[in-house]
Amino acid sequence: MDGGGGGTSAEPEPVTVRLAAVETATTMARIDLRDSIAPHRSNRQRKSTLPPSSATAAAMSAMKFCRECNNILYPKEGKDRRALLYACRNCEHQEVADNNCVYRNEVHHAAAERTQVLQDVAADPTLPRNKDVRCAACGHGEAVFFQATARGEEGMTLFFVCCNLSCATGGADVPSRYLRPEAVADAVAVAGEDQIPIIDYQRLLLDHGEESARLHRVCQDWGFFQLINHSVPDDVVEGMKANIQQFFQFPAEVKKQFTQERGQLEGYGQLFVVSEDQKLDWADMLYLYTQPPEDRNLRFWPDQPANFKSTLDKYSAAVKDITDTLLATMAQNLGLEPEVIADTCVGGIQSVRMNYYPPCAQADKVVGFSPHSDSDLLTLVLQVNHVQGLQIKRNGSWFPVKPLEGAFVVNVGDILEIFTNGRYKSIEHRAVVDPKEERLSVAAFHSPHIHAMIGPLKEIVVHEDEAYKTVDHEDFMKLFFSAKLEGKSFLDRMKLKSS
Ligand SMILES: O=C(O)CCC(=O)C(=O)O
Numbered sequence: 073m074d075g076g077g078g079g080t081s082a083e084p085e086p087v088t089v090r091l092a093a094v095e096t097a098t099t100m101a102r103i104d105l106r107d108s109i110a111p112h113r114s115n116r117q118r119k120s121t122l123p124p125s126s127a128t129a130a131a132m133s134a135m136k137f138c139r140e141c142n143n144i145l146y147p148k149e150g151k152d153r154r155a156l157l158y159a160c161r162n163c164e165h166q167e168v169a170d171n172n173c174v175y176r177n178e179v180h181h182a183a184a185e186r187t188q189v190l191q192d193v194a195a196d197p198t199l200p201r202n203k204d205v206r207c208a209a210c211g212h213g214e215a216v217f218f219q220a221t222a223r224g225e226e227g228m229t230l231f232f233v234c235c236n237l238s239c240a241t242g243g244a245d246v247p248s249r250y251l252r253p254e255a256v257a258d259a260v261a262v263a264g265e266d267q268i269p270i271i272d273y274q275r276l277l278l279d280h281g282e283e284s285a286r287l288h289r290v291c292q293d294w295g296f297f298q299l300i301n302h303s304v305p306d307d308v309v310e311g312m313k314a315n316i317q318q319f320f321q322f323p324a325e326v327k328k329q330f331t332q333e334r335g336q337l338e339g340y341g342q343l344f345v346v347s348e349d350q351k352l353d354w355a356d357m358l359y360l361y362t363q364p365p366e367d368r369n370l371r372f373w374p375d376q377p378a379n380f381k382s383t384l385d386k387y388s389a390a391v392k393d394i395t396d397t398l399l400a401t402m403a404q405n406l407g408l409e410p411e412v413i414a415d416t417c418v419g420g421i422q423s424v425r426m427n428y429y430p431p432c433a434q435a436d437k438v439v440g441f442s443p444h445s446d447s448d449l450l451t452l453v454l455q456v457n458h459v460q461g462l463q464i465k466r467n468g469s470w471f472p473v474k475p476l477e478g479a480f481v482v483n484v485g486d487i488l489e490i491f492t493n494g495r496y497k498s499i500e501h502r503a504v505v506d507p508k509e510e511r512l513s514v515a516a517f518h519s520p521h522i523h524a525m526i527g528p529l530k531e532i533v534v535h536e537d538e539a540y541k542t543v544d545h546e547d548f549m550k551l552f553f554s555a556k557l558e559g560k561s562f563l564d565r566m567k568l569k570s571s
């Protein structure tokens with residue numbers, strides 16, 4: 073089942089309904105057989121590329137007129153003389169062309185200011201759409217387009233308006249469903265404070281003394297750590313990053329083939345969309361069940377990029393392997409036989425959630441991923457690009473995590489807190505959004521098998537009271553979803569009153 077803040081989706085419309093402008097100015101005149109197509113340029117460069125100077129435009133559009141009757145001369149093939157002629161359609165006059173260029177189409181590409189574009193144009197259902205363009209400002213892959221005369225320019229201008237709302241509006245119009253005033257109110261710990269602890273996986277394997285003792289303390293004090301020197305091969309990690317970046321760049325119609333089914337989590341969409349008036353996270357996700365392999369529903373696994381499935385397969389196995397090792401070490405640290413936890417993980421459930429957080433010009437008014445704790449045993453998060461956004465609740469304020477290149481951010485989930493009767497802490501965390509750049513992450517959630525009982529391990533509570541209820545895994549998930557849907561703290565529901 074799900075780890076983390078997973079949920080149901082009544083209307084899993086992806087968040088990518090925001091926009092920016094890409095403008096293409098098309099000036100028609102006489103063809104020079106070599107069309108000139110200027111590459112995309114930034115706003116700053118734009119002034120020098122758009123529009124063509126009036127002198128150039130005039131030269132390109134110069135027309136010839138009949139010296140007998142003053143009507144327009146049209147280009148015509150002169151078969152006898154094997155030459156290009158200009159002929160009058162009113163009288164018999166014709167003359168040999170002094171230049172073989174009869175038509176020239178100049179296309180200037182430039183990211184433009186939105187001087188004339190109405191803000192809701194991207195939502196206009198009557199306008200044609202194009203999915204072969206990519207917005208220079210936000211990377212979004214869908215635009216509406218229309219033709220109009222641009223002020224002070226000759227010829228027609230073809231306007232492309234990005235369908236990414238926050239992009240085109242400069243963030244002025246973040247839809248109200250995404251506005252989260254509470255996000256602004258919450259204090260964020262000042263930069264310069266300690267970072268979350270680092271655990272070296274190789275040292276953990278080699279010496280079961282110092283590093284594993286540190287791991288034990290970290291799980292009690294922080295509930296979060298970065299795992300370096302882990303065993304997932306670089307090519308698998310890099311392959312995973314590349315695949316997921318490519319997937320989220322596909323046009324909406326490609327991604328929508330994998331859309332979640334109503335009331336289900338798996339697939340492409342958003343989390344916990346249950347009603348029209350509900351606040352939404354500024355994120356899209358692709359959520360897949362990956363282990364045990366027989367639980368995979370390949371209908372939701374993208375078939376492009378071409379090696380997506382094989383990469384995720386390798387990634388899933390490698391990450392599960394690390395998780396099993398970490399859990400065995402933790403069990404020993406808790407004074408248990410390693411099998412006590414490991415046995416619950418034979419046939420254990422792993423799901424992978426790939427998170428895409430588009431940039432938002434009003435980043436401090438939206439939330440990428442609402443505060444939550446993960447409902448699993450252990451989560452391993454891979455940061456896909458350099459943009460940070462994960463924050464954990466520590467000493468009452470939000471503590472920004474700075475992921476190390478190639479490391480996993482690992483966190484204790486609710487089930488591990490319950491198994492350990494509260495010794496290990498499942499920490500609330502959230503993701504914030506960057507004003508300019510997209511952010512991507514891949515979270516792998518690990519839970520016991522579906523028949524496991526979820527409650528304090530009996531070996532742990534020999535001499536103490538149980539602080540949490542014991543329920544079977546299916547009831548646990550039902551409780552998780554109902555708490556989530558009612559916006560209640562899930563762990564509080566699992567706590568026994570006396571604790
Ligand atoms: O994006 C992140 O860094 C964290 C995502 C997360 O917390 C989750 O998927 O449960």
Ligand SMILES: [Fe+2]
Nearest residue numbers: 076077445446
């Ligand atoms: Fe999470």
